[in-house]
Amino acid sequence: MKNIIEVQNLSKTYKQLKAVDDLSFEVREGEILGLLGPNGSGKSTTINCILSLLEFDQGHIRIFGQEMTPDAYTLKKQIGVVFQDVAVFEELTVYDNIDYFCGLYIEDKKTRKDYVRDAIALTGLEEFVKFYPKQLSGGLLRRLNIACGIAHRPKLIFLDEPTVAVDPQSRNNILDGIRVLREKGATIVYTTHYMEEVEQLCDRIIILDKGRVIAAGTNEELKELTDIEEKVTVEVDGIQQPQLDRIKALANVKEVTNSKNVINIIYGEGENNFEKLLEFLGREKIRYHKIYSERPTLNDVFLELTGKELRD
């Protein structure tokens, strides 16, 4: 699988703040690459550097095998960008906005008409084509923002936090749309700080912190970086300290915490931990009204690697 983007030793400093620090990674053809990191980790700066919107201090950026520059119009024609902030004309309708931005890439009117129609269908905006942006809800506005960025059917798409502050229906619509784009052959760079989306959507994930790559790999590969096998949460009516001590003594248990009768049990390894815990609770006659098991999340990975939460 060939590389669509190659970033080598990229560095960018704002005055005294090192926003991107010797960053290197590649994006492979046809994949959805997730750039995950907390606010200020350098995700947007990296994207802006790749798109030649920002001058950088050092490093090389190649897209489709060519050096990316502000005047690389042939490359730009194959790229679509959906910025974090909605960037549309308030004075134009939904249709006109999509047509305007698509027209910067596609000159042929007939082709453009088809492309615009497809983008409207993909983002589910058929009923709103004559609406003005101010008449749209936050979620619909985000969908319009996406439609404007992808209507020209780019081969490489950058999506910078496209689901910030949207309702669940619009979020699902957006995520489904991104999957469709990938199925149609687009390579996607997806930037977010929502780990659940990355887990659902991305083939590979790069976790950034302070402008550096702290981990990269598939969802499973990243989770292997942590020594957490399973997390079980039990909500009990009440529990005594000796009983908590006995839970700690169970096989494979790494850590037990109790906060207002909500007990979190972390297992480092092993199988059938959940069943064994249920047996223990029965034996000890500890009454519970909710119990569930989770696999480790990317937040656990981030916590393990940096000592802080992703959403800090």
Place this chain on the structure above:
Amino acid sequence: MFFHNFKYTLKYLFKSRILIFWTYAFPIILGFLFYLAFSDIEKNEQLDIIDIAIVKEAAGEQRENSEDEASGNSEILLNAFEALSDENSEDQLFHTVYVSEKEAKGLLEKGKITGYLLAFEKTPKVMVKENGINETIFRQAVSEILQTAKLTAVLTEKEAGRQLAAAAGAAGGAGAGQPDWNAVAEKVLGDIQEEQANIRDISGGNLSYTMIEYYTLIAMTCLYCATIGMYAVNCILANMSRKGMRISVGPVKKGRLVLSSLCASYVVQLLGLALLFLFTIFILKVDYGPNMPLVILLALVGSFAGLSMGIAAGALIKANENTKIGIIIAVTMLGCFLSGMMGITMKYVIDSKVPVLNKINPAGMITDGLYSLYYYDTFHRYWFNIISLLIFSALMIGISFFALKRQKYKSL
């Protein structure tokens, strides 16, 4: 791509309420307010024809003592007032009746006349009952006529003396005969006509100070083109707007895009100007004079200067759109104020005390160019202002060009 962007720029500019207000509605509203504020003043200032009487007889003793002098002045006065009372003339100032002194007194008492002139007195006298504008004008007219008569006498005497001296010189000091009275009369008439011509030039024909308000209104409208130009440029620059970021990542040359947006902005502006001209000419009945094509040319060049100012504001000022619009409007209003929008006195003060200020003020250039079309028979000053506006525009565009060139990359 050029026409695609041109079309959509037109579309979003026409739908931008704030821009349409400043470019289309505000000048028309202001023009209408000028009309309401000043038309009555001008109407009130228009002079009514003044009823007067001339007494063609003098007291017997006075007439005997100074018959020659009195008859000389009275003839002049009678002729002058006959001309000023000509009902077929646009310049008619008086309605004159010729009566006896007794009748004149009676008419004055009844308020039928403003005053009467004792034309055949040694020193002609104006008799009035009150002190008002009409009375002042009557007195002033008599005074002017007598002064002109005196001036004519002095010039005649001087010219006759000069001719006699010249003739004596040519004859080697021998006494000369009579001066050539025809030549003297021609010279004196020429001098007086020149003097009158000078006076007419200074007074500016039928120009009213309200016209200065309309000139500054045109200047303001031209310069408001800056708001449209700024908005259009802002929309396509990555460091100025989110839309600019999106456009900047597209495969389009910034220069072509800017040019296309500015062409559309200029079209929007021209329509605004056309509306203003139509409104002021056909609704407010403003007379821009016989040089309308030159007025339009100046407005076109002025709008171009406004557009260039907008490009510079878009490229150089690091602020949001509303702040930029605020700055443009403030600068434009200041420029219009200095060129006489809130009173023609300001223009005179600036022109006499700090002339350079209105030489670099585009509103001043536009106003002065329009002003010069009325005040001067020649077009030197008009073309000087046109060229000044073009230089101003070139400077603005030049500075913006280098600023935009440096913004190849967005700076956060």
